[in-house]
Amino acid sequence: MTHELKKIFEVYQAAKKADRKAVLATVVALEGSSYRKPGVRMLILDNGLTEGAVSGGCVEKEIIRQADEVFSSGEARVMTYDGRFRLGCEGILYILLEPFTPSEEVLKSFGNVVKRRVMFSMDSFFVQKDEVNKEFGSMIELNGQRYSLNSSQQPDTSLMKFSQALDPSIQLFIIGSEHDAVTLSASASQLGMEVVVVANPSEEKALANFPGAAEFLPVLPEVFPSERVDSNSAVILMNHSYSKDLQYLIRLQKTAPFYIGILGPYKRREDLLNALLEHAPDVEDDFMESIHGPAGIDIGAVTPQEISISILSEVLMVHRERTPVKLKDKKGAIHSPSA
Secondary structure, three states, X not given: OHHXXXXXXXXHHHHHHOOOOEEEEEEEEEEOOOOOOOOOEEEEEOOOOEEEOOOOOOOHHHHHHHHHHHHHHOOOEEEEEEHHHHOOOOOEEEEEEEEOEOOHHHHHXXXXXXXXXXXXXXXXXXXXXXXXXXXXXXXXXXXXXXXXXXXXXXXXXXXXXXXXXEOOOOEEEEEOOOHHHHHHHHHHHHOOOEEEEEEOHHHOOOHHHOOOOOEEEEOOHHHOOHHHOOOOEXXXXXXXXXXXXXXXXXXXXXXXXXXXXXXOOHHHHHHHHHHHHHHOOOOOHHHHHOEEOOOOOOOOXXXXXXXXXXXXHHHHHHHOOOOOOOXXXXXXXXXXXXX
16 A cells, blocks of 8 residues: 555665665465455565565564575565464465665655545566575666666566556545544554644644654645545544634535545534535536535544544545445455555
8 A cells, every 4th residue: 555655665775875675565365265365565674674464474484584585686576374383374476576776766756646635556577486596586667767666677567567656645635623623634544644734823833743744734725725636535523623624615616536534423514514504506416426514434432532543444445345244244355456
């Protein structure tokens, strides 16, 4: 997922400055079931530090052990991990281990793509068995250009290929600055969401007041940068003020986020929507359908932390087009097809 790859690039850039080597591990194929799916990655540094994970924790030690061979030889390899015999519940993972040395151009282009919030893609070339081959490797496509993730070696593109398209991370606009906004910011950032907190300038808050937030915007509703709200964005209105929430809804009416959450009881939502229609009778049906209030899924939430879980669960449910159901009652795969 994009937010995990962003962290891998950040860790690599710091490691590069410290003159450390890095190996990238990518799950490129799977037979049977696994905790996570192909496309998940982790970074291993030559001092033993790692970033990310490809499983619930059972595979990582073997990946680190086999990464030592890549550090020594400089050659990529595919390792298999058969969880059926070790754990009794998983399938066979095929994991590509490759030297990770993206060029400065790749690092710059990747940062640009992330900032612009556009899709990018990655291809990994390998064979589905234990094998060492310097021509195994991955390529990333950024801004229409393809680059090898190993600056000293181009992969053999005639080999078996695993392809993955990655959307920008979910961008979460939290409009409000009370204690519940602080809690929601921290929880959302742990899920890899890009959190932007929006508050009235008179409230004298700052980015430091919101753990995990990427940005703080002290702006009034009429100058809120609504053009930044894209189709991969969610908005939570939590001003605890009917008039302020209405002003933001009016400002947002021409945008197309996949989710807008409103705090408070059902009647408050209906009053807000009726008032919005009075101000903007031509508002699009899709915009109205994106509004969820009261925000969240009924899990019996009481505390701000529990309410955050409830709200973020609904955000993910809508984004991934799922219907809430207990996993014990679900037929087939229990997790989303995405990594």
